[in-house]
Amino acid sequence: MATEDHATGGLEIHPMDQFIVKPLFGGDYIAWYTPTNVTFWMAVAVLAITVLMVLGTSRRSVIPSRTQSVAELFYGFIYNMVEEVTGHEGVKFFPYVMTLFMFVFLSNMLGLIPTSFTTTAHFAVTATLALLVFFAVTIVGLVRKGPGFLAMFWVSSAPLALRPILALIELISYFVRPLSHSIRLGGNLMAGHAVIKVFAGFAGVMGVASVVPIAAIVAIYGLELLVAAVQAYVFTILTCVYLRDAVGEAHH
Amino acid sequence: MATEVGTAAGAQAESVGMPQLDVTTFPNQIFWLLVTLVVIYLILSRVALPRIGAVLAERAGMITNDLTAAEELKQKAVAAEKAYTDALTRARTEAAKIVAEAKVAIQKDLNAAIVKADAEIAAKSADSERRIGEIQAGAAEAVAAVARDTAGELGAAMGGSADAVAVAAALSARLKG
Numbered sequence: 409m410a411t412e413d414h415a416t417g418g419l420e421i422h423p424m425d426q427f428i429v430k431p432l433f434g435g436d437y438i439a440w441y442t443p444t445n446v447t448f449w450m451a452v453a454v455l456a457i458t459v460l461m462v463l464g465t466s467r468r469s470v471i472p473s474r475t476q477s478v479a480e481l482f483y484g485f486i487y488n489m490v491e492e493v494t495g496h497e498g499v500k501f502f503p504y505v506m507t508l509f510m511f512v513f514l515s516n517m518l519g520l521i522p523t524s525f526t527t528t529a530h531f532a533v534t535a536t537l538a539l540l541v542f543f544a545v546t547i548v549g550l551v552r553k554g555p556g557f558l559a560m561f562w563v564s565s566a567p568l569a570l571r572p573i574l575a576l577i578e579l580i581s582y583f584v585r586p587l588s589h590s591i592r593l594g595g596n597l598m599a600g601h602a603v604i605k606v607f608a609g610f611a612g613v614m615g616v617a618s619v620v621p622i623a624a625i626v627a628i629y630g631l632e633l634l635v636a637a638v639q640a641y642v643f644t645i646l647t648c649v650y651l652r653d654a655v656g657e658a659h660h
Numbered sequence: 661m662a663t664e665v666g667t668a669a670g671a672q673a674e675s676v677g678m679p680q681l682d683v684t685t686f687p688n689q690i691f692w693l694l695v696t697l698v699v700i701y702l703i704l705s706r707v708a709l710p711r712i713g714a715v716l717a718e719r720a721g722m723i724t725n726d727l728t729a730a731e732e733l734k735q736k737a738v739a740a741e742k743a744y745t746d747a748l749t750r751a752r753t754e755a756a757k758i759v760a761e762a763k764v765a766i767q768k769d770l771n772a773a774i775v776k777a778d779a780e781i782a783a784k785s786a787d788s789e790r791r792i793g794e795i796q797a798g799a800a801e802a803v804a805a806v807a808r809d810t811a812g813e814l815g816a817a818m819g820g821s822a823d824a825v826a827v828a829a830a831l832s833a834r835l836k837g
Binding site: 462504 | 677696
């Protein structure tokens with residue numbers, strides 16, 4: 409992530425190069441099926457999830473090992489979140505929410521390994537995740553509640569004259585959800601990684617004074633760890649909040 | 661320096677362009693993302709989540725059982741303590757009863773002894789009174805006899821011949837008066 413910029417003479421910083429999608433086995437053309445660094449890092453995420461959630465719990469001990477405790481921690485954390493936010497009905501979507509959380513969390517964390525590739529810093533990925541949630545919520549809501557699902561746009565507690573305006577606003581905010589949902593995640597990660605790269609570029613040309621940008625990188629790295637965890641949490645809890653519209657009681 | 665960095669980064673980003681907006685890589689990313697999500701979903705929903713759920717349920721059950729067992733043992737301990745206290749109380753009552761009975765028996769013996777002693781004392785004092793009475797009566801008779809004799813003798817010495825019967829009668833009247 410931060411090592412390839414040793415500019416010789418002049419300041420050459422390419423903070424966005426780390427996000428370039430490259431084929432794994434050479435070549436320039438990227439077809440939809442080409443194994444790329446995206447494929448690689450997603451596979452690493454799958455591997456990490458398998459190690460943590462499957463191998464870590466393989467002993468099924470009542471007194472858990474360290475890895476099993478972590479797996480149980482994630483399980484309990486997301487399970488409680490789903491149950492509290494979406495209500496009892498939403499628990500059947502727990503595996504789906506868990507999938508999203510584990511993928512986003514581990515991708516964010518893997519992206520912080522130097523020279524790695526951050527899949528969740530790409531809008532193609534985050535937008536797909538957000539659209540999956542959006543369509544899932546819309547379809548589940550329409551199937552479970554029928555036309556009653558549309559009642560959430562009609563704020564019955566507001567004065568009658570205001571309701572059409574509020575309905576319009578609610579409708580717009582509903583369709584903006586996947587946009588904000590995805591850009592929040594992708595933008596946060598991209599910005600943090602780009603800033604680290606810029607500072608790394610400075611460190612390459614500043615000689616002894618590069619202690620300053622390196623110290624800054626250390627500080628930002630700590631912040632980015634926090635951002636990686638918090639954004640995974642935010643993405644997941646927003647998913648739960650949207651799911652509540654589809655499965656929970658009436659909107660507000 | 662921060663603004664410098666910002667402008668430098670901005671300029672670079674503009675000249676290089678954001679790889680995120682390179683639409684030609686989108687199908688690739690979306691395809692692999694969907695594959696990844698399906699794999700993760702299958703791993704989690706088929707293997708990991710049921711297993712962890714089972715472990716958590718087992719642990720919760722075990723904790724509940726242990727708590728119930730602890731509660732039972734506590735009840736038993738309380739019962740044992742109660743039995744002990746009861747036994748102690750019973751023993752105390754028993755002891756108190758025995759003490760009371762012993763006291764009553766001793767009192768009875770004592771009373772009998774006192775009664776017996778009283779009777780003996782009474783008998784002895786009655787005897788003594790009787791003997792005192794006898795002695796007093798004996799003394800009075802002796803006085804009367806002496807007085808009679810003395811009176812007879814005095815009369816004879818004075819020259820008169822005293823009638824013994826008249827002297828006795830006059831003496832009796834004097835002694836009574």
